[in-house]
Amino acid sequence: MKKWQCVVCGWIYDEAEGAPEEGIPPGTAWDDVPDDFICPDCGVGKEDFEMVEI
């Protein structure tokens, strides 16, 4: 399971945790997150996220 970070505000999407408060169940791969998903902390779109290297 990977982590993706918003390049604008640093919010992290952890595939294992999902984002249940945004309607994304745990275990949802980033590719499967809807295209209109926006960062809950700052509002930028999926295109402004990058995968975090562990």
Next chain:
Amino acid sequence: MSNSSAPMVIIGSGLAGYNLAKELRKLAPEQPLMMITADDGRNYSKPMLSTGYGKNKTADELALNSAAGMADTLNMTIRTNTRVTAIDPDAHQISLGDEVVEYSKLVLAWGAEAVGPRIDGDAQDLVFSINDLEDYGRFRAAADGKKRVLIMGAGLIGCEFANDMTAGGFECEVVAPCDQVFPTLLPVDAANAVQRGLEGIGVKFHLGPLVNRIERQGDGVVATLSNGDTVTADVVVSAIGLRPRLELAANAGIRVNQGIVADRLLQTSAEDVYTLGDCAEVEGRVLLYVLPLMAAARALAKTMTGTPTEVSYGVMPVTVKTPACPVVVSPAAADAAGRWIVEQEGNDVQAEFRNEAGDLLGYALTGAKVANKVALNKELPAIMP
């Protein structure tokens, strides 16, 4: 007279300008677009300036793309290091010194500037405000190898810098003429928790006095406070507030107040002139954050491409980047009537602002209580539905 074959022109290359350009491109791939910016036009995230030292990032490393790269990706003309000197809304023209540029629509996205009276003394060149990527680069160069930083201002930016610079190995002292940190943003119990958290990592606070003078002393400075105390430092950061840039708009007869006045279509008082971001006052609100800016960029792009769309703001909590004591705050509206109900354990504060009926109108969470934001967000009203 509007010349509809002239480009749409955006003044400003911050998050507001570039995100508007991106949203415009999604809706109108062929529309001629021009951006004009007084700085080098690099795309970067202002929130990331507050964690640069902790993440060990130079200014170059914080740049997401060059102006040339953005011009290429967005298929737009970008004029960097270029100042607009006048706006003529009736003629749909802007002046860049002697050069005149026509626009079909104009967007003012030039942000806010650091507030700061000149402090008396001979050390003005060692006082830095950090409000953009170039400022950050200049500060890093000046502070390289140094130890002590004096920070003027204990609001959001002052406290974030105090945390970040401490993480970067500096010793920070904060001076501000207020009773508590975050004087306008946080209720006192939450503010005090953040202060204790920052003091726990070595930040020293002088709350109450002003800095009266800053004078050179050796390679550094000595600051004299209004209570007679002195603080020695190697370099000074001024973080005492931001105000929307207004002058060029006011000179053009465009209505300004605290910010450039805009309705919910982001229109100013001048036809075909719009505004968004830190310089904008949208239906009375100046919100210096990214969430409202993004909502505005999406709505304005639709409006400018033929589908008038009012911006609305939902629930927009502010996340403060002070790892020593994390904070999430959703301030109540300025005219909200209610009271604070506070629960706390050490530096973990849950403060809820509720009216007589018990409705939640705002909150401030610190430390471990930040995890409760999801539940509280569900109870909050939209800021501008």
